[in-house]
Amino acid sequence: MKTLVSRRSEDYLRVIYEIAEAKGYVRIKDISRALGVKPSTAVEMVRKLHELGLVDYKKYEGITLTARGKEIAEAVKKRRDIFENFLKIILVPENVAKRDAHILEHQLSPETVLQIARFVEFASQAKEWIDEFRNYCEMIKRLDKKSR
Missing domain, CATH: 1.10.60.10 (Iron dependent repressor, metal binding and dimerisation domain)
Structure with a gap:
């Protein structure tokens, strides 16, 4: 099943991918710094990506890409x-x-x-x-x- 994501979602997925590659883990504050957004904005988008099945996210834990999220991020x-x-x-x-x-x-x-x-x-x-x-x-x- 092909998931259509917005340009902004693609940016988040790419940033999550790049941070994970560099640091081995990703937190909300890493994403907000990389994209220049407030942490609350990053949380909102990460939750949306979680609902789409593109990331795994639990509050106060790291964020990881699902297989489909990683595929999109790499592209x-x-x-x-x-x-x-x-x-x-x-x-x-x-x-x-x-x-x-x-x-x-x-x-x-x-x-x-x-x-x-x-x-x-x-x-x-x-x-x-x-x-x-x-x-x-x-x-x-x-x-x-x-x-x-």
Whole structure:
């Protein structure tokens, strides 16, 4: 059975997954810090995710992803990583790439995600091509500075 979840729910699942991977356990305060929300807001969403069968949650205990929750979280994280890598390849500064990858992870069709994933894979194997692009961008920057 496919569970449809909101973008915000996907964010929570991804954050729970990432915290669990990093720390081995997840608490409400970890989620609220990571997402910049009040603990009461995090509790409310975690309860909803529990009702959907995506997390296991008991008050004052840790939060764990169910198999389905982990599957969704991994898919969201994979999409985000693809976009972040794509943006880094085209030389977007890392802090901007992280922010924009978050936006893109929810916005694009599966067909577009697949093609960007293929492009990232191709580009990561094409070192000369990436170096040429970097050189091109540096040349444009120099020309822009001269024209000012």
